[in-house]
Amino acid sequence: MLARSAVFDIYGDHLLSSTKWAPVAALVQLTGVIDIAPAATRTAISRMAREGWLTAQTRDGARGYAMTPRAAQRLATAGQRIYADHTPEWDGRWHIVVVEHSGDRSARARVRASMEYLGYARLAVDTWIAPRASDDLAGTLGPGYREFHSELSGDPRQFASSMWDLEQIADAHRQYDRWLTELVQGFPDDASDEERYLTRTLAVHEWRKFLFRDPGLPPEVLPDAWPGTVASERFRDVAARLRPGASAYVESCIRTALGRA
Structure with missing residues (x-):
């Protein structure tokens, strides 16, 4: 996982609905859990600030970064797509x-x-x-x-399959579903918050890639028994079960960085 992607995931999945800000020390600790070097995280943060995604802010004496309105809008839209449990109704146009x-x-x-x-x-x-x-x-x-x-004449399913590589997208969903099943198989009930954060981060990061792979087509133009439906349901279930512990770990890292542990 690239440091830039990991930082975006932290802001989008944990900070968007709360502070929208985190100390640099907390970001370094959180990305370190997934084996990203501190220098790589700091470089990614600086680059994201230059690109207008983050802005430097000091709070309670801690140097950190807040997401910009542009980043908040982009991450909010992405979050809606990531956790959507259905596609909007299609009017055929x-x-x-x-x-x-x-x-x-x-x-x-x-x-x-x-x-x-x-x-x-x-x-x-x-x-x-x-x-x-x-x-x-x-x-x-x-x-x-x-x-x-x-409105286009002809079979909408045939048209969709001519515009998007639906078999490739379907195969990616099948692969993800198998991978996620293996990832959480035997996951202990007494797992630590850090373990829950790590596992959820991996699951969300891999699922987030479908923002670039899957256009989110309506059922009317998809093949029958679309594997994305099963994969999406499994992802949302895993993400929901791990969220409390993962969020608690993120909050603890921020408190530690602020000297409130």
């Missing part, structure tokens, strides 16, 4: 976006990464499609795009 003046190759690559993260597939050059509009579209693209909704 597709959302089509035409990006204007996407720029040079690097700019086009950034647009592509952003659109795929939001669940869109490329329909044509600078044209993207998804079963529903993303609330983050304007914040991602700015004013340089046009959008409209349209």
Whole structure:
């Protein structure tokens, strides 16, 4: 796990609904549990601050970082997708976006990464499609795009399978489900809060990757017996069972960093 990803996970999964801030010492301790070196964590924090995700703040004499409004919005949206127990009802129409003046190759690559993260597939050059509009579209693209909704003729399942590699996505869900089952198999009832934090962190981190893999298509366009349904249910169950202990460990690390242990 990269230090940057681990820090994002801590803020998104534990701090978003509380302080939105943590001492550097606590972040170093929390990432150290998953074998990330202190220097790597500090470098990641500094880089995230330069990129506008974090801002330096000292509280109670402890040097730390708070998430910026931009980061809070991005992490809140990601959290809704990560823990969603259903997909919104689909009206049968597709959302089509035409990006204007996407720029040079690097700019086009950034647009592509952003659109795929939001669940869109490329329909044509600078044209993207998804079963529903993303609330983050304007914040991602700015004013340089046009959008409209349209019904498409033909079988929506066939269309979806032509736009997204559904078999690859399905296989990724099966692999995750097997991996998570093995991860928590025999997990002791008397496990420490640190062990619960570690296990939950690994489970959430791997599941978070589906934000970039799985567009969250409605059931109407997915194959029958979609494995993502089972994998999602298992993930939410494991995450919920481990959350109290994991949260307690995060809070204890922050208290220690503030000298309140």
